[in-house]
Amino acid sequence: MRLIILPLAALALLPACDNHAGQPNAEAELSPVAANDMALTDKRRVLDLEGGVNFRDLGGYRTTDGRITKWETVYRSGSPAGLTDADNAELARRGIRTFCDFRSNEEREEEPNPYVVKNSDVEYWTRDYAMDSGGLGKVLAGPNASADNSRKAMISIYRTIAQDNSESYAQMFRYLAEGRTPLAFNCSAGKDRAGTGAALLLSLLGVPRETVVADYALSDDVVDYRAKIQEAADSNPSYAALAQLPWETVKPLVASDPAYIESALDALENEYGSVDTFIERKLGVTEDMKRAIIKNLTEES
Numbered sequence: 001m002r003l004i005i006l007p008l009a010a011l012a013l014l015p016a017c018d019n020h021a022g023q024p025n026a027e028a029e030l031s032p033v034a035a036n037d038m039a040l041t042d043k044r045r046v047l048d049l050e051g052g053v054n055f056r057d058l059g060g061y062r063t064t065d066g067r068i069t070k071w072e073t074v075y076r077s078g079s080p081a082g083l084t085d086a087d088n089a090e091l092a093r094r095g096i097r098t099f100c101d102f103r104s105n106e107e108r109e110e111e112p113n114p115y116v117v118k119n120s121d122v123e124y125w126t127r128d129y130a131m132d133s134g135g136l137g138k139v140l141a142g143p144n145a146s147a148d149n150s151r152k153a154m155i156s157i158y159r160t161i162a163q164d165n166s167e168s169y170a171q172m173f174r175y176l177a178e179g180r181t182p183l184a185f186n187c188s189a190g191k192d193r194a195g196t197g198a199a200l201l202l203s204l205l206g207v208p209r210e211t212v213v214a215d216y217a218l219s220d221d222v223v224d225y226r227a228k229i230q231e232a233a234d235s236n237p238s239y240a241a242l243a244q245l246p247w248e249t250v251k252p253l254v255a256s257d258p259a260y261i262e263s264a265l266d267a268l269e270n271e272y273g274s275v276d277t278f279i280e281r282k283l284g285v286t287e288d289m290k291r292a293i294i295k296n297l298t299e300e301s
Contacts, residue, residue, distance in 0.1 A: 032062040036211040044071055046222055049090065051082030054190030054223050058198060061215070063206035067294070068301040073181045076198045078190025078223070079103070081111030088115050091184075098123045098175050100185040102168045102193040104131040110236065111188075123180060127168055136253070140245060150252035151259075158263040161196050162278065169197050170283040176201075177289040179296050191219040191256045199261050200283075203275045204290060205298055209265070216261040225254035 030038075039045075039060040047055040055078070059071030072094055080099075083091070092115075099116055101108060101124065108126060116124040139145060139153045162169065172185055187193035195216045202212045226247060232239040242250050265275055272278040279285045285293075 032064055033208050033210045035062050036208065037214065040214055040218060047075070047090070049087040050084045051087055052080070053078030053082065053228070054219055056218070056222070058202065058215070061202065061207045061211055062301055063298060064208055065206050066301055067206070067298040069202075069205060069207070069298050073183075073297055074176070074201070075182070075184040076190060076194045077184055077186035078194070079107075079111050079188045080113045080115055080186055083114050088118050091115055092119060094182055096122070096182045096184050098180040098183040099125070100168065100172045100175065100183065101126045102165060102185060102187045102197065104129055106130065107188055123175070125171055125175070140249060145245075145249050147248045147252055150249050151257065154252055154255075154257070154260055155263045158196070158260045159267040161192065161264050162200065162268055163282070165193050165196065166282050168193070169200055172197060172201070173204075173279070173283055173285050173289065173293065176296060177285070177292040179292070181296060189219075189225065189254065190223070191216070195219065195256065195261060196264055199265065200275065200279060203265070204279055204285070205294060212265075213258045213261055217256045217258050219256040226251075229254070
């Protein structure tokens with residue numbers, strides 16, 4: 001069940017509502033951050049799919065320059081393997097014509113994407129690479145395994161996650177600049193590689209950092225990852241191994257701790273000076289491309 005949070009700024013407006021019926025909509029008077037706190041719980045945010053994992057619309061977020069991200073234009077997701085025929089029909093109704101799959105070769109082989117199988121006209125981009133979880137495996141299986149060490153390991157991983165997946169993010173931005181929307185991008189859990197991709201995209205669009213972090217953290221309210229691990233343990237060796245470990249040690253791995261994405265963004269700022277500079281220099285997003293992406297993905301609020 002998703003957490004519904006009414007921001008303090010909105011509460012402050014309530015006593016005066018009856019006396020200001022003739023004034024502009026109260027939501028329009030909120031700061032972008034306060035308005036976005038309300039937008040996080042918009043009923044359109046999480047797609048009502050039978051087999052979708054963390055499938056979310058990135059629309060409805062206000063930017064610092066007075067624009068708003070378009071609904072039904074860009075989606076972030078976890079593994080699409082469980083999508084049912086009804087789910088595929090819903091995604092087709094939404095017109096999703098580009099899918100950027102950030103998963104490794106092995107992940108895609110274990111859990112194929114049925115939507116692109118059933119829709120041959122969809123542009124399906126993947127990257128040829130193998131996952132390297134050796135360092136994390138040592139933390140989990142080592143004598144010093146603990147919740148604290150798992151969390152530290154995740155923060156460390158996030159310091160390089162944008163760099164490690166730069167090829168994936170660069171391609172996503174190229175598609176968005178070309179207007180190949182509606183577009184969906186995914187990883188396995190929908191929170192790490194996809195979460196970082198969403199953070200980079202929202203940052204480029206001018207969405208406040210507080211909202212970028214809040215969108216990232218929303219995965220904790222949308223998905224019961226412990227249940228997902230237990231469900232998949234019978235058929236997936238990786239999940240079976242996790243299911244045998246103490247939950248306190250595993251929990252930080254599946255969490256969407258704000259400290260994780262803050263670590264990723266801080267690392268980019270420390271090395272490049274800003275997230276925008278990383279997007280420009282490492283991902284190859286030119287000023288013309290940036291203007292095109294903003295035009296394609298936002299509208300006047």
